Amino acid sequence: MKSSIAAQSPISIYGITKRYGSLTAVSNLHLEVNEGEILGFLGLNGAGKTTSIRILLDLLRPTGGRALIFGHDCQAEGLQARSLTGYLPGEMGIYSDLTGREVLDFLAGLNRQTVNKQYRQELQERLELPDRDLRRKWREYSTGMKRKLGLIQAFQADPPLLILDEPTEGLDPLMQESFYGILADVQRRGRTVFMSSHVLSEVERVCDRIALLRKGELVLLSTVEDIRKLAARRVRVFFTEDVSLKPVLTPGHEVVEITPRVWSLRVEGLLGPLMNMLAALPVKDLEIEEPRLEDVLIKYYREGPQ
Amino acid sequence: MGAVYILWLRELKRYVRSRVQILASLGQPLLYLLVLGFGLGPVFQQSGNGSYLQFIAPGVIGMTVLFTSIFSGIGLLWDRQFGFLKETLVAPVPRTTIMIGRTLGGATVAMLQGTLVLAVCLIAGFRPVSLASIPLAFLFMALTAVVFAGLGTAIGSALQDMQGFQLVMNFLVMPIFFLSGALFPLTNLPKVLGAVTKLDPLSYGVDGLRSALLGVSHYGVAVDILVLCVTATIFMALGGYMFSKIQL
Numbered sequence: 351m352k353s354s355i356a357a358q359s360p361i362s363i364y365g366i367t368k369r370y371g372s373l374t375a376v377s378n379l380h381l382e383v384n385e386g387e388i389l390g391f392l393g394l395n396g397a398g399k400t401t402s403i404r405i406l407l408d409l410l411r412p413t414g415g416r417a418l419i420f421g422h423d424c425q426a427e428g429l430q431a432r433s434l435t436g437y438l439p440g441e442m443g444i445y446s447d448l449t450g451r452e453v454l455d456f457l458a459g460l461n462r463q464t465v466n467k468q469y470r471q472e473l474q475e476r477l478e479l480p481d482r483d484l485r486r487k488w489r490e491y492s493t494g495m496k497r498k499l500g501l502i503q504a505f506q507a508d509p510p511l512l513i514l515d516e517p518t519e520g521l522d523p524l525m526q527e528s529f530y531g532i533l534a535d536v537q538r539r540g541r542t543v544f545m546s547s548h549v550l551s552e553v554e555r556v557c558d559r560i561a562l563l564r565k566g567e568l569v570l571l572s573t574v575e576d577i578r579k580l581a582a583r584r585v586r587v588f589f590t591e592d593v594s595l596k597p598v599l600t601p602g603h604e605v606v607e608i609t610p611r612v613w614s615l616r617v618e619g620l621l622g623p624l625m626n627m628l629a630a631l632p633v634k635d636l637e638i639e640e641p642r643l644e645d646v647l648i649k650y651y652r653e654g655p656q
Numbered sequence: 657m658g659a660v661y662i663l664w665l666r667e668l669k670r671y672v673r674s675r676v677q678i679l680a681s682l683g684q685p686l687l688y689l690l691v692l693g694f695g696l697g698p699v700f701q702q703s704g705n706g707s708y709l710q711f712i713a714p715g716v717i718g719m720t721v722l723f724t725s726i727f728s729g730i731g732l733l734w735d736r737q738f739g740f741l742k743e744t745l746v747a748p749v750p751r752t753t754i755m756i757g758r759t760l761g762g763a764t765v766a767m768l769q770g771t772l773v774l775a776v777c778l779i780a781g782f783r784p785v786s787l788a789s790i791p792l793a794f795l796f797m798a799l800t801a802v803v804f805a806g807l808g809t810a811i812g813s814a815l816q817d818m819q820g821f822q823l824v825m826n827f828l829v830m831p832i833f834f835l836s837g838a839l840f841p842l843t844n845l846p847k848v849l850g851a852v853t854k855l856d857p858l859s860y861g862v863d864g865l866r867s868a869l870l871g872v873s874h875y876g877v878a879v880d881i882l883v884l885c886v887t888a889t890i891f892m893a894l895g896g897y898m899f900s901k902i903q904l
Contacts, residue, residue: 404904407745407746408745408746409742409745409746409903409904410903410904411903428748429748429749429750430748431748432746432747432748433748435746437746439739439742439743439746441739442739442743443738443739443740443741443742443743444739444740444743445666445670445740447669447670447673447674456662456666457743457747459658459659459662460659460662460663460744460747460749461747461748461749462658462659462748462749
């Protein structure tokens with residue numbers, strides 16, 4: 351049987367709009383985040399990612415539309431909504447006279463969270479922020495340490511929904527790996543993660559779905575797998591002898607370069623027609639490059655949907 | 657309730673840990689107390705008003721409470737600038753609760769600072785009429801602190817950037833101080849000045865302190881308490897309203 355929380359989507363956004371004077375930061379955004387998924391929220395700087403996140407947390411009030419967290423209106427029932435949410439701000443700012451541990455306890459107290467010390471300890475170990483560092487003052491923290499502490503405070507109460515603003519910014523590659531491991535674990539336990547990012551390789555690796563914002567509008571919402579299918583693959587065909595024939599290509603396939611022994615092609619969609627044509631030719635080898643998410647996304651970043 | 661305590665304690669710890677700031681904020685009251693207290697003393701004495709140091713000490717205590725409490729509220733501006741506020745506001749705690757915890761913390765700090773200045777006054781030679789009246793003095797410090805912490809929070813919530821700060825300083829905080837009767841007696845003032853001092857909440861705070869510590873009152877203790885309570889309620893409500901409107 352499902353609990354009452356599980357019956358509602360972790361995040362439902364119904365047409366939120368946020369205007370600052372004549373500037374529209376977010377325009378009529380509709381988005382549903384499903385339980386247990388990791389949704390990557392992409393966009394260039396100023397696309398409206400942080401604005402949307404801040405509306406979810408009631409730091410900003412939308413000009414129009416509404417957003418719900420587990421069925422609770424983020425503005426009218428913000429307390430219930432936020433009690434189910436762990437949040438990592440893009441930039442943590444905290445009283446600089448506090449030590450790391452005091453920051454964690456202060457925020458846990460304010461959030462009325464019961465923090466499992468063992469879980470916090472585990473997070474500390476995985477992110478390599480030992481007790482020794484927690485005794486140091488916030489003002490002595492490096493960018494990376496601040497990020498780690500921010501992650502620990504967001505995860506420490508093991509909330510059903512995590513909203514993370516650029517979680518790996520400032521983390522070194524090893525710590526990024528640890529973070530991905532933690533993400534995988536919380537997902538296994540059924541937690542939902544909504545994270546903004548502009549690192550495509552990261553999104554490709556950890557996210558189930560991608561929502562892409564451009565100038566405040568949602569231009570793409572799709573599973574990572576489907577986006578990969580949209581991507582053109584580079585195919586290179588090597589021949590055992592010179593081939594003088596010109597390739598006859600179906601729509602979606604185009605020539606990059608042709609020499610008598612090697613064809614370089616860009617293939618969108620099915621590979622079958624190309625295979626049929628090659629069947630009659632003296633093919634020595636075939637090289638098919640992994641489709642790259644970037645190729646598709648960059649198009650959306652620049653132009654939006656056709 | 658828990659959140660109010662946590663935020664109140666946070667303001668207190670922040671104060672206790674900033675020793676340099678504590679020392680620095682003693683500078684101005686000391687200057688007023690010693691330079692004006694002793695400098696204007698002879699003139700004041702000749703005009704038949706008694707010791708100026710005795711007269712000005714409650715005023716300087718009131719001034720300290722005013723500055724400390726109103727700046728703790730305006731300090732919101734800094735908290736916002738440096739992002740401290742975000743982490744507190746995303747907690748599942750009503751904005752009003754956060755505002756009350758923070759503002760009462762600021763008011764308590766102002767009381768501590770006022771107590772410190774009272775001690776300095778005692779060292780400088782100030783003598784209250786009776787020790788029994790000291791608790792009443794604390795009551796007036798507390799009320800004054802809440803009034804101006806509330807006002808400060810309202811202003812700090814409304815200001816968007818540091819530029820507004822100078823404006824508030826020169827056109828609000830300094831006039832509140834100078835028009836409160838902290839430095840001069842409220843009797844026999846020119847009509848306009850007399851009317852303006854009646855509108856200044858600090859007048860009642862300083863008058864209350866003076867009645868507690870010196871046994872002389874201009875408005876009467878009951879009026880002082882009443883006006884301060886009403887003003888405190890209004891300013892706290894205003895502060896709470898402005899705070900709930902903050903967007904980050």
